[in-house]
Amino acid sequence: NKNRQYFRRFRPLNTFYYTGGRNKDYGYLDFLPAMRNFDLLVNQQDAQIHALAGPQPAVPLPPAALPPLPAVNQSRGANEWLSAADEQRAFQVDPRFEVSLFAGEEQFPDIANPIQMRWDSRGRLWVSCSTTYPHVYPGQEPQDKLVILEDTDGDGRADVSKVFADNLHIPLSFEFGNGGVFVSEQPQLTFLKDVDGDDRADERQVVLSGFGTEDSHHALHDFIWTPDGDLLLRESVFHHSQVETPWGPVRQQNSGWFRWEPATHRLVSFGSYNSTNPWGVTFDDWGQHMASHPVYAAAFHSLDPPYPQQHPAPKGLQAYSGVCGHELVDQPTFPAELQGSFIKVRYKPTNRVEILKWKAGPNGYEEEYSGDLLFSTNLSFIPVDLQWGPRGDLYVCDWYNPVKGHMQYSLRDERRDRHSGRIWRITAKGLPLTAPPVIADATIEELLELLKRPEYRVRYRAKRELRERDSEAVRAALDVWAEQLDPADPRHRHHQLEALWSYRWAGLATMADSVELPERPAVTAGAPAEARRIPLSLLRQLLECDIPEARAAAAQQLRWWHP
Numbered sequence: 001n002k003n004r005q006y007f008r009r010f011r012p013l014n015t016f017y018y019t020g021g022r023n024k025d026y027g028y029l030d031f032l033p034a035m036r037n038f039d040l041l042v043n044q045q046d047a048q049i050h051a052l053a054g055p056q057p058a059v060p061l062p063p064a065a066l067p068p069l070p071a072v073n074q075s076r077g078a079n080e081w082l083s084a085a086d087e088q089r090a091f092q093v094d095p096r097f098e099v100s101l102f103a104g105e106e107q108f109p110d111i112a113n114p115i116q117m118r119w120d121s122r123g124r125l126w127v128s129c130s131t132t133y134p135h136v137y138p139g140q141e142p143q144d145k146l147v148i149l150e151d152t153d154g155d156g157r158a159d160v161s162k163v164f165a166d167n168l169h170i171p172l173s174f175e176f177g178n179g180g181v182f183v184s185e186q187p188q189l190t191f192l193k194d195v196d197g198d199d200r201a202d203e204r205q206v207v208l209s210g211f212g213t214e215d216s217h218h219a220l221h222d223f224i225w226t227p228d229g230d231l232l233l234r235e236s237v238f239h240h241s242q243v244e245t246p247w248g249p250v251r252q253q254n255s256g257w258f259r260w261e262p263a264t265h266r267l268v269s270f271g272s273y274n275s276t277n278p279w280g281v282t283f284d285d286w287g288q289h290m291a292s293h294p295v296y297a298a299a300f301h302s303l304d305p306p307y308p309q310q311h312p313a314p315k316g317l318q319a320y321s322g323v324c325g326h327e328l329v330d331q332p333t334f335p336a337e338l339q340g341s342f343i344k345v346r347y348k349p350t351n352r353v354e355i356l357k358w359k360a361g362p363n364g365y366e367e368e369y370s371g372d373l374l375f376s377t378n379l380s381f382i383p384v385d386l387q388w389g390p391r392g393d394l395y396v397c398d399w400y401n402p403v404k405g406h407m408q409y410s411l412r413d414e415r416r417d418r419h420s421g422r423i424w425r426i427t428a429k430g431l432p433l434t435a436p437p438v439i440a441d442a443t444i445e446e447l448l449e450l451l452k453r454p455e456y457r458v459r460y461r462a463k464r465e466l467r468e469r470d471s472e473a474v475r476a477a478l479d480v481w482a483e484q485l486d487p488a489d490p491r492h493r494h495h496q497l498e499a500l501w502s503y504r505w506a507g508l509a510t511m512a513d514s515v516e517l518p519e520r521p522a523v524t525a526g527a528p529a530e531a532r533r534i535p536l537s538l539l540r541q542l543l544e545c546d547i548p549e550a551r552a553a554a555a556q557q558l559r560w561w562h563p
Contacts, residue, residue, distance in 0.1 A: 002045035005138075009038035013135035013170070013186065014411060016214040016238040022407055030072065030411055037066045037138035050177055066139050067517070072410035078402035079379040087400065090378035091200040094355075096335055099374060102395060102425040103149050103158040110147045110163055114421040116173050116221075116385045117397050119457075121440035123390045125149045125287050126164070127397065128171040128183070131418040134216045134411045135170070144168040146181065146192070147200060149423070155533075156393070156425055165192050165201040175223035175231060176464060178262055182231065187211045187241075189233070189260075207266065208260070212239025212253075217406045222279060225285040226259070226462060227498075228557065229505035233258040234291070237276050243267060257292070259511075266511040271301035273311035277321035279384075280344060284328060285494070285515040286458065286549035287501070287556075292326075294319040294363045298556070318367045323346030325386030325397070330455050333392030334428050341371060345383035347395060347404065351376050353383060353396060353426070373426065379404060380417075388457040390436035398422040399504045402433050439465050444474055448481040451498040452491065459498060463505050474506045479534050493550045500557060503535040509560040536561060
């Protein structure tokens with residue numbers, strides 16, 4: 001306990017508001033009494049340790065009362081708080097759609113302050129929630145949660161809620177993998193696992209540590225698997241990270257991305273440049289990285305200057321802040337005229353769910369605003385994530401809070417709501433939902449067939465499940481599936497690309513293969529030339545095909561395969 005309290009004093013969250021560039025606003029006066037109380041807690045624990053270690057038996061001392069923290073300045077007004085029913089009446093919805101409440105704090109109090117959502121292979125919605133945000137105060141402990149919501153009767157409303165893990169530390173992001181869940185717990189990346197099947201985390205392991213903590217809402221977030229099976233992580237401006245790995249320290253500052261391969265624990269920093277409030281990430285049909293700074297980021301991120309240098313601003317490329325979730329429209333459950341459109345949730349400077357179109361230009365893609373799918377006249381509506389559900393319905397995570405902003409209000413402002421949280425469900429009028437794909441109970445062959453589906457999230461979840469299966473069995477089935485692809489299929493090249501990506505998911509080529517090591521050749525151990533014959537053939541065909549997006553995606557795979 002002493003070490004824990006000392007760490008909170010030695011490396012507190014939000015130090016940019018304490019010793020950094022924003023200490024003139026609220027941070028400095030806020031932090032001084034808090035840091036004093038952490039010092040008192042450390043001294044109390046130190047005295048207790050000395051008493052217990054002394055020659056005479058000691059009775060544990062009761063904790064001494066801490067001086068109260070002073071009242072904070074409320075320099076601006078807060079927005080109006082409404083019940084979920086009243087909030088829904090404040091929505092202005094595109095007439096082609098309907099919005100309903102999937103889950104709210106009145107029925108499920110555990111989803112207070114929801115941050116991010118992910119669907120598991122069984123069709124259940126997981127939500128990370130943080131009442132600890134913006135940071136832990138002296139005498140308190142983090143009580144954040146990872147909650148599972150389930151709609152058991154298919155009526156579009158959750159009726160079961162379970163707490164998978166609690167006592168988490170501001171879990172800004174999470175993603176499934178390796179039979180468990182990777183979770184952001186600044187300054188750490190942790191791994192949680194349920195070993196006995198009761199939907200409760202039994203194991204907790206720190207996987208990586210040393211990520212920046214200077215601004216808690218800019219810390220490690222936007223977890224997403226790349227199309228070829230690495231985990232992307234991101235942090236934003238003000239942060240300084242030094243992460244120890246088996247391959248040496250990895251450093252980054254003032255915003256950037258990390259690419260991490262769980263099998264080898266190789267971590268790579270890329271795409272580093274000074275950007276503010278960048279949240280939201282997805283990949284388009286051909287595996288192009290789409291994020292808020294800049295939106296089509298693959299070319300901009302292809303190279304990275306050595307630390308501590310950074311890229312210049314991405315002039316000429318679409319970029320924005322204040323958005324939190326991205327999805328492309330590729331679901332038959334949405335109107336035909338919106339297919340290929342882009343939907344994002346925006347909390348700043350307004351609060352809405354936007355519909356956009358993308359137009360290819362000489363230097364990339366340009367965004368064209370089409371309209372609002374959802375706008376709220378109640379500014380306490382703060383959409384922070386967006387996810388397609390298994391049936392083609394769209395879900396919005398609502399950090400419902402009268403206080404909107406990090407620096408705009410005191411970090412200890414008592415008006416910060418710590419009990420509200422809503423998940424909204426959007427469906428198109430007159431269009432049926434699809435049957436949810438079978439993923440958890442599917443065979444390897446059935447999962448591979450799902451890679452032919454046009455919906456990105458279906459393919460994403462199928463590949464995520466394939467990684468949980470026996471890798472040798474997946475490679476054998478993948479060989480057969482790839483060889484039997486129909487060249488007459490209009491999506492043939494895309495199917496080939498999914499196969500090539502899936503070979504990396506199955507461990508046939510790793511990041512380590514792109515690093516020259518004197519003790520071994522640049523070929524994955526246990527992957528003889530025959531095992532690589534089919535993926536290398538796919539790679540050559542894609543590099544020579546007439547679809548520029550397929551050639552670009554294949555060119556990015558050269559780094560792993562070295563044909």
